[in-house]
Amino acid sequence: MPNSYKFHYDASDGSSRTEHGAILNPGTKDSALDVAGAVRWYDDKGHLYEMTYKAGKRGYRTIIKKLS
Numbered sequence: 419m420p421n422s423y424k425f426h427y428d429a430s431d432g433s434s435r436t437e438h439g440a441i442l443n444p445g446t447k448d449s450a451l452d453v454a455g456a457v458r459w460y461d462d463k464g465h466l467y468e469m470t471y472k473a474g475k476r477g478y479r480t481i482i483k484k485l486s
Contacts, residue, residue: 422441423439424437424438425437431460432458434458435458437454438453438455439453450474452472452475455470465484466486467483469482469483
């Protein structure tokens with residue numbers, strides 16, 4: 419998709435990150451970057467957490483969940 423990006427990585431400690439974004443309405447006065455993604459990590463007790471996020475015209479929003 420033009421005017422967009424996407425990436426993902428997994429780290430050796432089990433953490434990971436995924437993100438994708440796109441410019442909405444490029445070339446207009448209403449153009450905006452829209453981004454969504456997720457980050458996963460383990461705490462020092464071995465519990466897995468995930469934070470999902472969205473950023474765009476409505477601001478930056480996150481949700482953090484304990485998965486295990």
